[in-house]
Every structure is written in structure tokens, then in C-alpha cells.
Amino acid sequence: MTQQETVGPVENAVGYVLKEAAVALRAAMDAVLRPLQLTVPQYSCLELLGQRPGLSNAELARGTFVTRQSMNVVLQGLEERGLVTRPATAARGRELPAELTPAGRDQLLAASTAVRAVEKRMCAGLSPARQQDLLDTLAACARNLSPGADTPVPAPPRTP
Amino acid sequence: MTQQETVGPVENAVGYVLKEAAVALRAAMDAVLRPLQLTVPQYSCLELLGQRPGLSNAELARGTFVTRQSMNVVLQGLEERGLVTRPATAARGRELPAELTPAGRDQLLAASTAVRAVEKRMCAGLSPARQQDLLDTLAACARNLSPGADTPVPAPPRTP
DNA sequence: TTCGCTATGTCAAAGTCCTGACATCCATCA
DNA sequence: TGATGGATGTCAGGACTTTGACATAGCGAA
Numbered sequence: 001m002t003q004q005e006t007v008g009p010v011e012n013a014v015g016y017v018l019k020e021a022a023v024a025l026r027a028a029m030d031a032v033l034r035p036l037q038l039t040v041p042q043y044s045c046l047e048l049l050g051q052r053p054g055l056s057n058a059e060l061a062r063g064t065f066v067t068r069q070s071m072n073v074v075l076q077g078l079e080e081r082g083l084v085t086r087p088a089t090a091a092r093g094r095e096l097p098a099e100l101t102p103a104g105r106d107q108l109l110a111a112s113t114a115v116r117a118v119e120k121r122m123c124a125g126l127s128p129a130r131q132q133d134l135l136d137t138l139a140a141c142a143r144n145l146s147p148g149a150d151t152p153v154p155a156p157p158r159t160p
Numbered sequence: 161m162t163q164q165e166t167v168g169p170v171e172n173a174v175g176y177v178l179k180e181a182a183v184a185l186r187a188a189m190d191a192v193l194r195p196l197q198l199t200v201p202q203y204s205c206l207e208l209l210g211q212r213p214g215l216s217n218a219e220l221a222r223g224t225f226v227t228r229q230s231m232n233v234v235l236q237g238l239e240e241r242g243l244v245t246r247p248a249t250a251a252r253g254r255e256l257p258a259e260l261t262p263a264g265r266d267q268l269l270a271a272s273t274a275v276r277a278v279e280k281r282m283c284a285g286l287s288p289a290r291q292q293d294l295l296d297t298l299a300a301c302a303r304n305l306s307p308g309a310d311t312p313v314p315a316p317p318r319t320p
Numbered sequence: 321t322t323c324g325c326t327a328t329g330t331c332a333a334a335g336t337c338c339t340g341a342c343a344t345c346c347a348t349c350a
Numbered sequence: 351t352g353a354t355g356g357a358t359g360t361c362a363g364g365a366c367t368t369t370g371a372c373a374t375a376g377c378g379a380a
Contacts, residue, residue, distance in 0.1 A: 006272035007279065009211060010223070014291065015185055015279050017298040022182035023225045024305035025175055041336095051169060058358055063170070065183045068359070070337055093345055094358040112166035119167065119175050122301045125314040131174060134297050137290060138177040141282045145184035155285065158318075201366090218328055228329070230367055253375055254328040323380080328373105335368070345358080350351100 018141075025122060032114040036107065041066060041074050043115065046108040049084065049100050056095035083107055129159040178301075185282060192274040196267065201226060201234050203275065206268040209244065209260050216255035243267055289319040 010016040029040050038046070044064040049055060055063070061071035075098060078084040083104035086096045100108065123131050140155035170176040189200050198206075204224040209215060215223070221231035235258060238244040243264035246256045260268065283291050300315035 004269070004273055005276050006269065007207060007276045010208065011299075012295065013279065014283060014295055014298075015189070015275070017295055017302065018178075018182055018185060019225060021298045021302040021305075022178055024302045025178060028305045029175070047167060048170065056358075065179060067338060069339090069361090072359075073336095090345085090358090095345095096359075109164070109166065113164055115175070116165050116167045118305070119173065122305050123174060124304050125300065126297065130293075130297060130315075130318065133290075133293065134301075135172065135174055135177055137286065137294050138174075138181045139171075140285065141294075142177065142181040142184045144284050145181075145188045145278070145282050155290075158290065199366095216328075227368060229331090229369090232330075233366090250328090250375085256329075321380105324378090326375100326377080328375080330374105331370105331372080333368105333370080336366085338363105338365075340361105340363080342361080343359090346356085348353100348355080350353080 014141075021122075025118070028118045028122070029115055032118055033111060036111050036114065038107070038111055041070070042078060043111045045071065045074050045078060046083065046100065046104060047112060047115075049098055050105065050108045050112070053099050054097040056097055058095075060098065078104070133158050174301075181282075185278070188278045188282070189275055192278055193271060196271050196274065198267070198271055201230070202238060203268075203271045205231065205234050205238060206243065206260065206264060207272060207275075209258055210265065210268045210272070213259050214257040216257055218255075220258065238264070293318050 007013050007015070026040060029043070033040060033043050041064060045060055048060055048063045052063075057071055057075060058068050060075070061068045064071065066074075075084060075086065079086060081103075082101055084098050085101055086098045090096055123134075126134070136156045167173050167175070186200060189203070193200060193203050201224060205220055208220055208223045212223075217231055217235060218228050220235070221228045224231065226234075235244060235246065239246060241263075242261055244258050245261055246258045250256055283294075286294070296316045
């Protein structure tokens, strides 16, 4: 029986360190994206759109962990700057599939390169196997917390 | 020469999965803290204060990754509810060391227990060794990104 | 001592994001 | 056919957080 178990010292709490790393990553991304005149949500939108052209506003919102409303203003900003295009009317349903413009692709290339550099700096000193473990473990954590995830699917085994 | 390397597919990008896990954790914490009438920043403040009594506003802010101004309003709210006490005048310098009241300790016990349950759900299926690895790896990531961290200190070796 | 330098607490303003609500469109089923 | 539910885009409104600025208090060097 686990009786009244509480969170231990913050330095040893997974949640605390997870938050710490996420904040540090956000700040570092913000720093390298600022010269490109991009915010983190804007970059996230471009990155996702580059990988999956035709995504709708709602789908982009889910993919970047924000609300539809927030993503909408992001898209409007990117549209005004000519980095993204959306049809004026919906072809099917109400979805407005967004796409990158050539200028958007250029911006994305620069931004994605900068962000990749941040990722590499973050993972400096970690072996490829350990980076893969980190990826798998974090994915498992997210899955375990997703609502209605009563199936604690184990993470892939550690790569030696 | 690393030539124009960009961020790969988001599912395989450490930064993306890190954000995903952090958002899921935040949502899960919010859900279990709501019945206790506590927000995540409020709980974070209580938890830190429980472990390190006498922390000042600025120190609490740094420890919870928010600004002094935000922490100040959090403290004011907790003070009004009688969970935290601060001296009216500063004994040394301008720092106002905060402390938990007995009621604050009670609230913290309940909240910390609930949050610990979330952490355990998040780490379900992960061996203790792997949880420790996650902790060490995330700490190393945060350290690598902290400004002025030119010393890529390697993470502790993986525990078999 | 006196002059910077840093850190703290606090006030005001702006920005960002979310919650709530509504109309529209498609899909499913009775 | 009509009805119900789910999903999308959009419009305010409000809550939360940050940025900017200021006065104050300690600390170290000239």
C-alpha cells in the first residue's frame, strides 16, 4: 500500500526536471528564432506545415499544443507575411488546408536549421542510443498521461 | 561538416516530444489540483516553500520558472488564503522570507500526494533505472541549454 | 566615504493564451 | 428523410504572464 507518498526533493522529481528542460528549450529556441522574426508558435506552425502540407487550422493547433483560436492568429500573421496561403473558401466541410509559400519554405529552412542546432546543443554529450532512449521514454510518458490511456504501453526496450 | 541539417519528423524530434510530455504533465497536474482549489503555479510555490522554508519572492520565482511579478501575485493569493505568511518588513535587505502556515502544510500534503500520483502514472511501465536515467538525462539537457554553459558536462552513466 | 553594480520588491502596461459561445458543415443512424 | 452528434472556423471576453520601469538596499572597489 502506498500510504501518503508525496513528491520528493524537486531536483529528483521527474516532473520538475521535465519542466526545467522544457523552459530552457523554449528560451533557447526563442533566442535563435528572434533574429528570423519568428516566435516559437510561428516556427512550430511552419515546421508542421512543411512536413504535412494541407493541414487545417484545428489540426495544426492540436499538433502544436495550442487552441484553435491561438493557431488562427498565428496563421493570420504568417499569411500576412506571405509565408503561408489558405484558400478563401473551404472545398470540403469547413477546413481550410494551409500550405507553405516558397518564401515560407525559405524561412522554414533557416528556422529549422537554427532549431536543430539548439537540439544538438541540448543533447550534447548524449550518445545516440541515449538520445533514442530519451525520445522513447518521453513519448511513453506523454502516452501514459493522455486522457483515456488506461493501457500503460511499455516503452521500447533500451538500446544498448 | 554538418551542412544545413534541419529538424526531422516531429515525432522523432526530442524537442517536440519534450514539449508534448510537458504539456500532458501540466494538464494532468491541473486536473488533480483543481479539486484542491490550487493552480499549478500555486502548488509549485507551496512545494518549493515546503522544502526550503524562508525562500524570498525572487528565489521562489526562479525556482518555479516564472517572473518575480507573477510569483508575487501567487504569493499574495496564498497569503490571503492563510496558506503562507510573510513578514511585513524586511529583516535584511529587501527580501521577505516566506513560510508555510499549518494550513499551508496541510494543503501541500494533499496536493503533493496528488501530484505524486500523477508522476507515478506518467512513469508507469518504466523501471526505476530508466526513471533515474530520464531524470539524469533531462537534467543534463537543461544544463546544456542554460546560458553560459560552455561545459557540456556529461550525464551520469546509465544504470544497468 | 563615495561611486558603481547587483539584487529585490513593486507598480503600470502590454502581450499572449485560454475559456465560452455561436453558426456552419459533415457523418451517422433511426 | 430528418435528427443527432461531432468537428471546424470565428467572435468577444477574461485570465494569466511577461516586459518595462522605478526606488530601495546591500556589496565591493576606487
